[in-house]
Amino acid sequence: xxxxxxxxxxxxxxxxxxxxxxxxxxxxxxxxxxxxxxxxxxxxxxxxxxxxxxxxxxxxxxxxxxxxxxxxxxxxxxxxxxxxxxxxxxxxxxxxxxxxxxxxxxxxxxxxxxxxxxxxxxxxxxxxxxxxxxxxxxxxxxxxxxxxxxxxxxxxxxxxxxxxxxxxxxxxxxxxxxxxxxxxxxxxxxxxxxxxxxxxxxxxxxxxxxxxxxxxxxxxxxxxxxxxxxxxxxxxxxxxxxxxxxxxxxxxxxxxxxxxxxxxxxxxxxxxxxxxxxxxxxxxxxxxxxxxxxxxxxxxxxxxxxxxxxxxxxxxxxxxxxxxxxxxxxxxxxxxxxxxxxxxxxxxxxxxxxxxxxxxxxxxxxxxxxxxxxxxxxxxxxxxxxxxxxxxxxxxxxxxxxxxxxxxxxxxxxxxxxxxxxxxxxxxxxxxxxxxxxxxxxxxxxxxxxxxxxxxxxxxxxxxxxxxxxxxxxxxxxxxxxxxxxxxxxxxxxxxxxxxxxxxxxxxx
Amino acid sequence: xxxxxxxxxxxxxxxxxxxxxxxxxxxxxxxxxxxxxxxxxxxxxxxxxxxxxxxxxxxxxxxxxxxxxxxxxxxxxxxxxxxxxxxxxxxxxxxxxxxxxxxxxxxxxxxxxxxxxxxxxxxxxxxxxxxxxxxxxxxxxxxxxxxxxxxxxxxxxxxxxxxxxxxxxxxxxxxxxxxxxxxxxxxxxxxxxxxxxxxxxxxxxxxxxxxxxxx
Numbered sequence: 001x002x003x004x005x006x007x008x009x010x011x012x013x014x015x016x017x018x019x020x021x022x023x024x025x026x027x028x029x030x031x032x033x034x035x036x037x038x039x040x041x042x043x044x045x046x047x048x049x050x051x052x053x054x055x056x057x058x059x060x061x062x063x064x065x066x067x068x069x070x071x072x073x074x075x076x077x078x079x080x081x082x083x084x085x086x087x088x089x090x091x092x093x094x095x096x097x098x099x100x101x102x103x104x105x106x107x108x109x110x111x112x113x114x115x116x117x118x119x120x121x122x123x124x125x126x127x128x129x130x131x132x133x134x135x136x137x138x139x140x141x142x143x144x145x146x147x148x149x150x151x152x153x154x155x156x157x158x159x160x161x162x163x164x165x166x167x168x169x170x171x172x173x174x175x176x177x178x179x180x181x182x183x184x185x186x187x188x189x190x191x192x193x194x195x196x197x198x199x200x201x202x203x204x205x206x207x208x209x210x211x212x213x214x215x216x217x218x219x220x221x222x223x224x225x226x227x228x229x230x231x232x233x234x235x236x237x238x239x240x241x242x243x244x245x246x247x248x249x250x251x252x253x254x255x256x257x258x259x260x261x262x263x264x265x266x267x268x269x270x271x272x273x274x275x276x277x278x279x280x281x282x283x284x285x286x287x288x289x290x291x292x293x294x295x296x297x298x299x300x301x302x303x304x305x306x307x308x309x310x311x312x313x314x315x316x317x318x319x320x321x322x323x324x325x326x327x328x329x330x331x332x333x334x335x336x337x338x339x340x341x342x343x344x345x346x347x348x349x350x351x352x353x354x355x356x357x358x359x360x361x362x363x364x365x366x367x368x369x370x371x372x373x374x375x376x377x378x379x380x381x382x383x384x385x386x387x388x389x390x391x392x393x394x395x396x397x398x399x400x401x402x403x404x405x406x407x408x409x410x411x412x413x414x415x416x417x418x419x420x421x422x423x424x425x426x427x428x429x430x431x432x433x434x435x436x437x438x439x440x441x442x443x444x445x446x447x448x449x450x451x452x453x454x455x456x457x458x459x460x461x462x463x464x465x466x467x468x469x470x471x472x473x474x475x476x477x478x479x480x481x482x483x484x485x486x487x488x489x490x491x492x493x494x495x496x497x498x499x500x501x502x503x504x505x506x507x508x509x
Numbered sequence: 510x511x512x513x514x515x516x517x518x519x520x521x522x523x524x525x526x527x528x529x530x531x532x533x534x535x536x537x538x539x540x541x542x543x544x545x546x547x548x549x550x551x552x553x554x555x556x557x558x559x560x561x562x563x564x565x566x567x568x569x570x571x572x573x574x575x576x577x578x579x580x581x582x583x584x585x586x587x588x589x590x591x592x593x594x595x596x597x598x599x600x601x602x603x604x605x606x607x608x609x610x611x612x613x614x615x616x617x618x619x620x621x622x623x624x625x626x627x628x629x630x631x632x633x634x635x636x637x638x639x640x641x642x643x644x645x646x647x648x649x650x651x652x653x654x655x656x657x658x659x660x661x662x663x664x665x666x667x668x669x670x671x672x673x674x675x676x677x678x679x680x681x682x683x684x685x686x687x688x689x690x691x692x693x694x695x696x697x698x699x700x701x702x703x704x705x706x707x708x709x710x711x712x713x714x715x716x717x718x719x720x721x722x723x724x
Contacts, residue, residue: 118646190645
């Protein structure tokens, strides 16, 4: 027997649900994994919270922490006739539509249709740009998406989709700290692929690897809709863990909810590791393409040249008049390489604008007069696929002698690579170690001591050759054990080291 | 203080080597010497007067009393005083246009764009606002597309035109709906017309290319 008060409550409760569902509740609408991924919910205690932080991304008032409420409101609002709300959230609309929860189409969304018309999506490609030693935030490479285009011609007219932190004007120490502790928000940006190429290939001289993904038509449509929808999302950006590569995995999970890629990454997310994770998924990467940086191209061309061509190139770059008996083809190769090199120097800041223009111009004039058949250079087409590079963590065991006494050493380096390891697919001559720790057992003392803790160690040995003369450097910050003769004992030292120099290849590569 | 800290450049580390090898035996004397040499070389390459001075000051102090903490304090203050100018984040319309249009901003632009992080904010955080198109998208009809491609890929297009082939030629042929090798041959033959002087504007190149293509 219920008391009247309880009855009223029950009635109110039922009424509340009726109002909430409004007659659409015939279909069972409970939250599934795809919905959780679509709004980037992650488990938090007993409930969920979305990594997307701005409230206007959610339709329900408590949508960020309540997937069910968000779903209910979405079912109610996105299907309303004549309502343009669906145009802001086309991915959510598509999700509901596929499940028969809403009617209608996105055809009346002008802005969104315009976007589709510009993008003309054909496929999605995952891009990896390799490491860039001149910038700490690029040491481990970078990943972004490309929406391949159906347009006639090449993929120059495709669009890159990049997730990056909005760091304002800050730089230096605070920038790094804030970045690590999530002081910045990240957001998505879309830009033409030729801009992406210019930035990575031509300005930063980084190779681009293109991994075309095998997506179904529905998945592709959802991807594009999601790019549109998520453009207004604010996601906290953590340089080490929830970075560009991590968020890209979340997007892939939206598109194909059966994927569980992101859950493997907790403390840090290396772009290369995310690539490897994607590679391991069956039927995800369809084909791989390589787009060498300007510097890689020049180096390759130089390696192909004969001695006379190299001499001619040298003279040309010194702007000396040359009389040579090169064939048309050979001459064209020299001119094009010289032009690329002039571009390189200009971007590198070694050449003032006026000279740069004048030199480029005369080189190309000359080139245009050097008619050849269609095929001259055997262009660089393939590189070392970074997916095949070694894993980042290293455990080492060593035995040696120190001042006549035997020691055994145990080392652990969580990240990333050293000169002793196979550099296939990685930057040549680069060593990056983070938190490398070495413990030594000294037989003479029968004691275990800390041999070294390397918080950060970077070595960059870049080869000098005919055209390039980069500096090599070495940077170490950590703690080290050192034998001090005066004291006759070990001391532990805080250690900061820097070396600068030049590197030359002793043997031809 | 925050403002000061923000402006410390990583190069601060370069100068610190000096302290760490100031010990009294012979071998470390040599190390110290190298340390000095290296740091002064670095300062020279960085090429800023104040920076140079800062480094010299640290070296001098380290020789005087080997006090790391004091040395660092000096370094911080000096670097705050010399800190690099604010990064010029004029996004512009890509590398090509910058170089050929005469806006000599490429180096600041490279600085501004060189991280994955700042890459975003120079170009625009929201979807779009890149390059010349406010939406950051490849958009518009034939003429607009031709201009966008040429303007944003001027260096590459100039080279492809002189060679009579290449990715930009293929792209433009696609937009103009003409045969790519034909367009390449025409561009090469008419290179001197397309690029009549070294300060040529992208708009003129685009117009001339369309004229050639339809001829």
